[in-house]
Amino acid sequence: MASLLQFSLLLVIALPLLISPACSLTCTSQTFSMKTTHFTNCTDLPSLKAYLHWTYDPTAKPDPTLSIAFIAPPAKPDGWVAWALNPTGSGMVGSQSLVAFKESNESMVVKTYNISSYGSMMESKILYNVLDKRAEYSDGVMRIFATLAMPGNAVELNQVWQVGGSVKNGVPEKHEFSPENLASKGTLELAGRAESQRGNSAVSGRKSSNVTGESSRIWESGLGLYGGFILLGISILGF
16 A cells, blocks of 8 residues: 555656646647648647747748748637737737638638727738738638748737627627737747747746747756656655
8 A cells, every 4th residue: 555655656746757848738739721731839829719820931032931820719600810910019009910700702811900090990901011811710710821021130029819709891890808808919939939918827828839949948947856856755755
């Protein structure tokens, strides 16, 4: 009986060593309908059940490019989802937005909006050159795919994402103003890290799945900590 108790305690102490932080991200298990679609990084965004996959290519010519896949369920089946970069602020005003929804013929479309105020939305060009864009809808989830031309000095950008419940005459209607909706903003480090603006509580929005980068360093530093716990447990239990 004592031996079983000792083994169980040691197993509980050692179990965290078997789990890499990157493995806890939902985005790492997501796949796309086009098998050739791959991204360097992904993150579980901290609100609205949303996810972002992205690849930044600073060597692309004539301008660096940012390719993204934004995934989220709309607030209602006939609603919309949006992802945006904001070069002038951290909120919705100033956002250069990609918005996906179903048209009257049920096909998916992605439209661009330069959000200059909290008034009604009007389709317009955005500051970033959109090289390609498309959208999909299946299993209650909408996906935006796009490639943007980026300024050469871009390193970290403000990002905003949102979902809404209805589209009227081809125009997305206002979203809810719940805490989740209001918290859907953060920063995106193009080289491989997404970070929310809600502080340490938004852990899922702070980790990228690029496990050769920061996540692996976190894992390696944690190894020493848990290793110390194991040695302490061995000492106490007399193994």
